[in-house]
Amino acid sequence: MRHLGVLWVTFQSEQWRIRVLTEAVFRVAKNTIQSLMRKAIKRLEFVSDEPYIRLIVGFINLLFGDTEDSDNYWHSELWWNLIKNFFFVGDCRNHLKKIRKELKKHVDLLSIMERLPSKLGLEMRNGYLKSISIKGFFRRAVVMKVSDILSLFPVVTSGMTEYPRAFILYEQVCSFLLSLPSFVFQNF
Amino acid sequence: MPADIEVHRGTDGKYYMLDFARLWPPEVPTQGLQASFLIRKMRPELVRSFPKPLCSDAFSRFQTGEITERDENNREVVEAFIFLMKVVVPSFTRHLESTITDPLAIRNFRLTPAMHEKGNHPPFFIESLIAHSLFHFSRNQHATLGSVVGDLPE
Numbered sequence: 001m002r003h004l005g006v007l008w009v010t011f012q013s014e015q016w017r018i019r020v021l022t023e024a025v026f027r028v029a030k031n032t033i034q035s036l037m038r039k040a041i042k043r044l045e046f047v048s049d050e051p052y053i054r055l056i057v058g059f060i061n062l063l064f065g066d067t068e069d070s071d072n073y074w075h076s077e078l079w080w081n082l083i084k085n086f087f088f089v090g091d092c093r094n095h096l097k098k099i100r101k102e103l104k105k106h107v108d109l110l111s112i113m114e115r116l117p118s119k120l121g122l123e124m125r126n127g128y129l130k131s132i133s134i135k136g137f138f139r140r141a142v143v144m145k146v147s148d149i150l151s152l153f154p155v156v157t158s159g160m161t162e163y164p165r166a167f168i169l170y171e172q173v174c175s176f177l178l179s180l181p182s183f184v185f186q187n188f
Numbered sequence: 189m190p191a192d193i194e195v196h197r198g199t200d201g202k203y204y205m206l207d208f209a210r211l212w213p214p215e216v217p218t219q220g221l222q223a224s225f226l227i228r229k230m231r232p233e234l235v236r237s238f239p240k241p242l243c244s245d246a247f248s249r250f251q252t253g254e255i256t257e258r259d260e261n262n263r264e265v266v267e268a269f270i271f272l273m274k275v276v277v278p279s280f281t282r283h284l285e286s287t288i289t290d291p292l293a294i295r296n297f298r299l300t301p302a303m304h305e306k307g308n309h310p311p312f313f314i315e316s317l318i319a320h321s322l323f324h325f326s327r328n329q330h331a332t333l334g335s336v337v338g339d340l341p342e
Contacts, residue, residue, distance in 0.1 A: 001300060002228070006273055010281045015294045023299050088218050089273065111295060 001027070005087035009095045022108040028081045029112060030119050033059055053149045056122065064109055064143045074103050109138045121155040124148060190244035191252070213242040216269045230268065233304060234276070238268045 001023075008020040033056055040055050062073055079100055087093045099106055113132050117124050128148045137143065190210040198204055212235055214225035221228075225247045235242055243261035245251045251258045280303070288294055 001303060003272075003277065003303075004299075006277050007281060007303075010278050011285065012281075013285050013289075013294075015291055016281070016285060019294050019297060020299070088221075108295065 002086060003089065005082075005092035005096070006089050008087075009092050018106060018108055021103075021106050022111050024082055024086045025078070025103075025107050026112045026115060028078060028085065029063055030116065032081070033116075033120055049152045050146075052152060053146055056120070057144050057146050057149065060113075060116070060144045061142055064113060064138055065141045066139045067141045071104070075100060079103060113143070119155065121153045123150045123153060125150055191250035210244055213244050213246055213265050213268070214248070216266055217247050230265075230272075231304060234268060234272055238271065240264050240267070242268055 004020050004024045004027075008017055008024070011017045011020060036055055036059060037052060040052055044051055061067075062070055063078075064070070079096075082096065083093050087096050110133060114129060116122070117129070125148050128144075131137070132143070190207075192207055192210065194206045196204045196206070210226065210229075212229040212232055215228045215230055218224040218228060230242070242264055243251070246261045246265040251261060253261075284297075284302075288297060
């Protein structure tokens with residue numbers, strides 16, 4: 001997948017080019033959020049979801065909001081991330097440079113936004129994903145509020161098995177605890 | 189096989205192999221990315237479908253053979269990489285553009301499995317590539333992704 005840049009340069013069809021660039025931006029966004037989360041967890045060591053949800057919402061608004069900050073982010077950091085990870089072969093970088101200032105227009109923002117919650121383990125409030133498909137949604141400065149994310153859940157990315165043993169154990173312990181009568185907990 | 193792969197004979201008399209991390213040959217070094225041969229590896233599908241065996245230690249100091257042998261190892265990896273860039277990728281994009289034209293189907297198309305599968309290429313393409321000798325690689329040249337691929341098609 002690191003040769004998405006070559007694919008993008010080789011495609012003639014504008015729709016396929018959008019599909020490929022969207023995939024590259026999606027991957028950069030997902031990895032950036034995961035990296036931010038890892039750093040925040042190390043630093044904050046906070047048990048509650050709340051600070052991490054704030055962090056995610058802040059980044060998503062920086063990425064998708066119609067603001068000057070967002071434009072600067074796309075022209076600088078995001079662009080460099082694309083070059084470093086996907087557009088490093090041959091003259092791919094020069095091809096991408098031609099659209100550097102209007103990168104956002106060549107990407108399907110809705111598609112990225114639709115895919116991020118399941119990849120990052122975000123439980124969204126009912127109706128949020130439906131609301132983002134409204135025309136002109138991405139013309140607002142704030143596209144997500146803290147209250148739009150209900151909780152965070154663990155995501156399995158190993159790809160080896162859908163149900164790793166650790167999660168089966170977690171489910172077993174949870175269902176066992178829930179099956180206990182409430183007075184057991186009161187005695188602790 | 190890479191120089192640092194390990195084979196151990198266990199107390200049960202069986203043989204165990206470890207450290208397969210560098211088993212697949214590296215891609216041509218990326219300029220500005222130090223020791224890229226350790227992290228940027230070729231896909232198994234591409235290595236399997238390429239007619240020549242490729243060296244896991246190409247472009248690294250793990251190679252201990254004669255300079256001519258090392259050059260040959262590096263050159264074969266460059267050949268495989270050029271094959272990927274100039275043959276596999278263009279045929280893949282042409283195939284997609286001619287078979288999938290519905291905007292919704294393009295939007296929902298799953299690129300990852302399709303791209304990995306495309307590494308399995310019929311040998312015909314490889315032969316035609318080698319026959320046309322797309323490049324010349326001398327041992328004095330320092331190959332990088334930019335220098336071996338050059339301008340990609342518009």
